[in-house]
Amino acid sequence: MRLDSTLAWPFFTDEHRVRAERFEGWLERLLPERFDSEAAQAPSPEEQVRAWARELGSEGWLDPCKRLDVRAMALAREQLAYRGGLADFAFAMQGLGSGAISLFGSAEQRERYLPEFFSGASIAAFALSEEHAGSDVSALATRALHRDDGYVIDGEKCWISNAGIADTYVLFARTSESPSKGLSAFIVDAAAEGLAVGRSIRTMSPHPLGTLRFNGVRVPHSARIGEEGDGFRIAMATLDIFRATVGAAALGFARRAFDEARSHVLQREIYGAKLADLQLVSGMLAEMATEIDAAALLVYRAAFAKDAGAARITKEAAMAKWYATEAAGRVCDRAVQLFGGRGVTHGEIVERLYRDVRALRIYEGASEVQQVVIARTLLKEPLLG
Ligand SMILES: Cc1cc2nc3c(=O)[nH]c(=O)nc-3n(C[C@H](O)[C@H](O)[C@H](O)COP(=O)(O)OP(=O)(O)OC[C@H]3O[C@@H](n4cnc5c(N)ncnc54)[C@H](O)[C@@H]3O)c2cc1C
Secondary structure, eight states, rough: OOHHHHSSTOOOOHHHHHHHHHHHHHHHHOOOOGTTTTTOOOOOHHHHHHHHHHHHHHHHHHHHHHTTTTHHHHHHHHHHEEEEEOOOOOHHHHHHHHHHHHHHHOHHHHHHHHHHHHSSSSEEEEEOBTTTTTTOGGGGOOOOOOOTTEEEEEEEEEEEEEETSSSSEEEEESOOOOOOEEHHHHHHHHOOEEEEEEOOOOOOOOEEEEEEEEEEEOOOOGEEESSSSSSSHHHHHHHHHHHHHHHHHHHHHHHHHHHHHHHHHHHHHHHHGGGGGSHHHHHHHHHHHHHHHHHHHHHHHHHHHTTOSOOOHHHHHHHHHHHHHHHHHHHHHHHHHGGGGGSTTTTTTHHHHHTGGGGGTTTTTTTTHHHHHHHHHHSSOOOOO
């Protein structure tokens, strides 16, 4: 991936620039086959995710998740997504799955869980969604009953990334009926008695995903993150940070689609000239490049604001995620179009990117939810004058 023009932008420090260049060098030295998660001889997505987490962790590349350095996480996700969806996914989940503990965990919880997540020895997951509670978090039905000796958890989670391979789940469950303070967050070990992995869910691009059943799972009070009733706030503050990095992953996919399309139109002979010579084709390239830059500006702005000390970046992160994921969908679609019949052929990079990028407009808050969040935040801002 070409980093020069991106890193010249004023959002980044020299430390970010050096790190991104070193990471790029490391990625370039890996065999390109490592990133082809769908090759016939490739290990299962689950095995690939474990391997990526271990490798990224042991080389210190998960450190930005430890420091919650949002710009460094954004750059790393962009660089990984440029090459392969599962490599990015492994990085993202170690960050999202550990985020609530990093932000709100007690010293003891941080000491016990975080080093293993960041070394890649232990796999993390974030279990919020349920079959009837995706966008509508208030419908969450998994319950954690407060007892003198801890909590008893019952319920079912759906669409959980890393279900079945995670060692530890950050779980959100209902502890009361209060509309604003009804949820609490817990750390649940995968080996806990009564916790079972249900069905595995196959999606249009490789992604370890499944359901989880909690049947009388007991956890001590010390497994709760923050105070009882803080769950919604913890989930949203964690998503604030990671939504901006979903935008960054979208950017990586889009940049790759653009590069593939650019090199294709410069080579493909048509009507006795090159595809790039057609004005409508130039127009498509111009649209793709401009949308990529617009997305990058929104992603880096959100990341910069958080790193600069903003308590919340709800609006900025929602704008970054919404715009970047939608723009990446359009960019990948145009790349497929420019490849003609090859564009829809299995094994072509643009065909894979077209599938890889789709789920980003749905998870961590669908595009429409981001629009609602943006408008709600704007409407709360004081009137001028
Ligand atoms: C690949 C993948 C990985 C995931 N990983 C995780 C994970 O690790 N942990 C986790 O907890 N969850 C995860 N999810 C779940 C994901 O967050 C939910 O799928 C998402 O929040 C949408 O919820 P839903 O599927 O129930 O759709 P619904 O909530 O039923 O929404 C359906 C559609 O309705 C529209 N919509 C929703 N709300 C509004 C609104 N207010 N206004 C207008 N339109 C609206 C949107 O278009 C939305 O896509 C994952 C999902 C996918 C696909």
